[in-house]
Amino acid sequence: MTIKAENTLLSNRWDAARADGMSESDRLVYRSNLLGSDKRVTNYGGGNTSAKITETDPLTGQSCEVLWVKGSGGDLGSIERAGFSTLYMDKLEALKGLYRGAEHEDEMVSYLPHCTFNLNPRAASIDTPLHAYVPRRHVDHVHPDAIIAIAASAGSEAITQEIFGGEIGWLPWKRPGYELGLWLEDFCLRNPEAKGVILESHGLFTWADTALDCYALTIETINRAITWFDARTAGKPAFGGAIHTALAPEARAAVASELMPAIRGMVSGAQHMVGHFDDQPAVLDFVNAADMPALAALGTSCPDHFLRTKICPLVVDFDPAAPDVAALLDGLDASVATYRENYAAYYERCKRDTSPAMRDPNAVVYLVPGVGMITFAKDKATARISGEFYVNAINVMRGASAVSEYRGLPEQEAFDIEYWLLEEAKLQRMPKPKPLAGRVALVTGAAGGIGSATAERFLREGACVVLADIAQDALEETRAALAARHSADVVRAVTLDVTDEAAVDAAFATAAREFGGVDLLVSNAGIASSAPIEDTSLELWNRNMSILSTGYFLVSRAAFKLMKVQSIGGAVVFVASKNGLAASPNASAYCTAKASEIHLARCLALEGAPEGIRVNVVNPDAVLRGSRIWSGEWLDQRASTYKTDKDGLEEMYRQRSLLKRSVLPEDIAEATYFLVSEASAKSTGNIINVDAGNVQSFTR
Structure with a gap:
């Protein structure tokens, strides 16, 4: 394993024809989106940009200078105009008269709302003074891997001077805040020819008087660092050289699928966690290296x-x-327990009188030699982004350790950032988690009307969902539609024949690898058939039993195995049928198989209760709309049985019901959601009929 010199330079993607017709604020958005679109420049939510723009004061009608700066919690890659805070520059300058010194700098954040221009509701971030006091119209602050590799190296000031001369300066580590804003202003006044500055252990600031010049300078500065590293690291062994060989991709995936549910169970005490697995080359280089344990122990720098x-x-x-x-x-339980003990000791060593209570002591990042990296967080996007940031840290460690000595943040500084009262206040402002946040569901028959409606309902309530169906084209169409509405992070799809034992096990392994496990199973795959008993072939009988009985057994068995590994409970819902309780003419195979489902659910409710696994049943009837089952032979057969036509069948079913109402896929989804939610936490072994009322299917 060696560090290779490659053509990894960033491209200047500024489109003058597009940008020239924009307003100054729109050019700021454009510039920000370009910078945020490449993780080598800055990762999700990282960095910030600003522009000082002449605006008309809505109170006086006079011209005034306004700072537009990325607001708190924004992301450069996706930010729009509404994501920027706007503040009067003269009021920001006036804040200097209120500043009482570094020990009181956090109180300055409370003054920022008083500087708001035009009643902008976007909260200003802690980095606002860093942009306000740089005496240039445009400022970029980003966290490129190549720059942080300099910033996190022993002797980073000398390296900065070697690469950039006096064009890019250097400042020692200082936590972001008001004091650092004054440091930057002082640096600019003392070094008027400087075009930017590298902040030790942090990142890059660049500035210019036009949006294009500022963007171009940022790209050029990063490229100079990349070129310097490429020239000095080519052919050198990375991280002390490899001492492990990566397993084959299939083997890596298999280990992750076994390992992740076990970790998930151990770290989901306070709330359910969601996992992410990454075995890209950069990760494998690191986890297989001799120096990995020592470098990992140093922690990240930025x-x-x-x-x-x-x-x-x-x-x-x-x-x-x-x-x-x-x-x-x-041995995993002991390792996780040791990490918690070490984290608690770190908290006790570093806590201050004003520190918030200790947060979750479990690790976020898990490094597995030969396999890859696993991350766990409160939701899938956060788990994925945490992994992406650690890949940035790996790249930083690769560069810094190759040309110098890598240095992480000092422990107390790291603690003071992690338990910063301003960060705590931001956490407290976070919206309350949705009811199914952190839960992972697997839905069979997911491309049909009931399955897709159920997936939609779960996603709306914060769950991650694995869609499983045998109809590959319909499955992909459903996945794409749900991902477009709820984000690709939270939706996965697996083509699945529920009668195939190996395929069922593989589907649950995929769920484990993609999200960390499964909490909710909705067994909904189905067919329907209609024939008098004398016309019911053995093949038809077996097909009903295979899909509707054996298939439900196979997916339930796989779910139970996974849920027991996690040891955090779970919920299973069988979508059966009114026909499982009430006999229907010319449907003996279907009715018998559905009755088998219901009794299997009763048996599993007994077995699951000691493990906190609840098993319940929803019995629909006559759900015609959106159903693939009702679009084929079954529709013709039932219409024939009841001596009506296709158009009249839904009306016949409506009139047959006690409530005279049609049953829709969304109605079944609502009942299913109830049975997996905390609202039914004390219910197992139960049946909910969603059939608009049918006296023959009353359960009592």
Whole structure:
């Protein structure tokens, strides 16, 4: 494993024809989106940009200078105009008269709302003074891997001077805030020819008097750093050289699928966590290297990295040359417990009188030699982004350790950022989690009307969903539609024949690898058939039993195995049928198989209760709209049985019901959601009929 010199330079993607017709604020948005679109420049939510723009004061009608700066919590890659705070520059200058010194700098944040221009509701971030006091019209602050590799190196000031001369300066570590804003102003006044500055252990500031010049300078500065590193690291072994060989991709995936549910169960005490697996080349280079344990223990350097990855990762004790997953799982609990103890000791060493209470002591990042990296967080997007930030940290460690000595943040500085009262206040302002936040659902028959409506309902309530169906084209169409509405992070699809034992096990392994496990199973795959008993072939009988009975057994067995590994409970819902309780003419195979489902659910409710796994049943009737079952032979057969036509069948079913109402897929989804939610936490072994009323299917 060596560091290769490659053509990794950033491209200047500024489109003059597009930008020239924009307003100054729109050019700021454009510039920000360009910078945020490349993770080598800055990752999700990281960095900030600004412009000082002449505006008309709505109170006086006079011209005034206004700072437009990325607001708190924004993301450069996706930010729009509404994501920027706007503040009067003269009021920001006036704040200097209120400043009482570094020990009181946090109180300055409370003054920022008083500087708001035009009643803008976007909250200003802690980085606002860093942009306000740089005496240039445009400022970029980003966290490129190549720059942080300089900033996190021993001797970073000398390296900065070697690469950039006096064009880009250097400032020692200082936590972001008002004092650092004054430091930047002082640097600019003392170094009027400087075009930017590298902040030790942090990142890059660049500035210019036009949006284009500022953007071009940022790209050029990063490229100079990349070129310098490429020239000095080509052919050198990375991280001390490899001591492990990565497993084959299929084997890596298999280990992750076994490991992630076990970790998830251990770290989901306070709230359910969602996992993410990454085995890209950069990750494998790191986890297989001789210096990985020592470098990992140093932690990340850039505050944006650290806040999302914690003080340090947990290095899993695994030998890919003798891959004993059972032994790994046996020792995992002790490793996780040790990490918690070490984190609690770190908290006790570093806490201050005003520190918030200790937060979740579990690791975010798990490094597995030969396999890859696993991250866990409160939702999928956060888990994925935490992994992306750790990849940034890996790239930083690669560069810094190759040309110098990598340095993480000092422990107390790291703690003071993690438990910063301003960060705590931001956490307290976060919206309340949705009811199914952190839950992972697997829905069979997901491309049909009931399945897709159920997935939609779960996603709306914050769950991650694995869609499973045998109809590949319809499944992909459903996945794409749900991902467009709820984000690609939270939706996965697996083509699944529920009668195929190996395919069922593979589907749950996919769920484990993609999200960390499964909490909710909706067994909904189905067919329907209609024939008098004398016309019911053995093949038809077996097909009903295979899909509607054996298929439900196979997916339930796989779910139980996974849920027991997690040991955090779960909920299973069978979508059966009114026909499982009430006999229908010319449907003996279907009715018998549905009755089998219901009794299987009763048996599983008994077995699942000691493990906190609830099993319940929803019985629909005559759900015609959006159903693939009702679009084929079954529709013709039932219409024939009741001596009506296709158009009259839904009306016949409506009039047959006690309530005289049609039953829709969304109605079944609502009942299913109730049975997996906390609202039914004390219910198991139950049946909910959603059939608009049918006396023959009353359960009592």
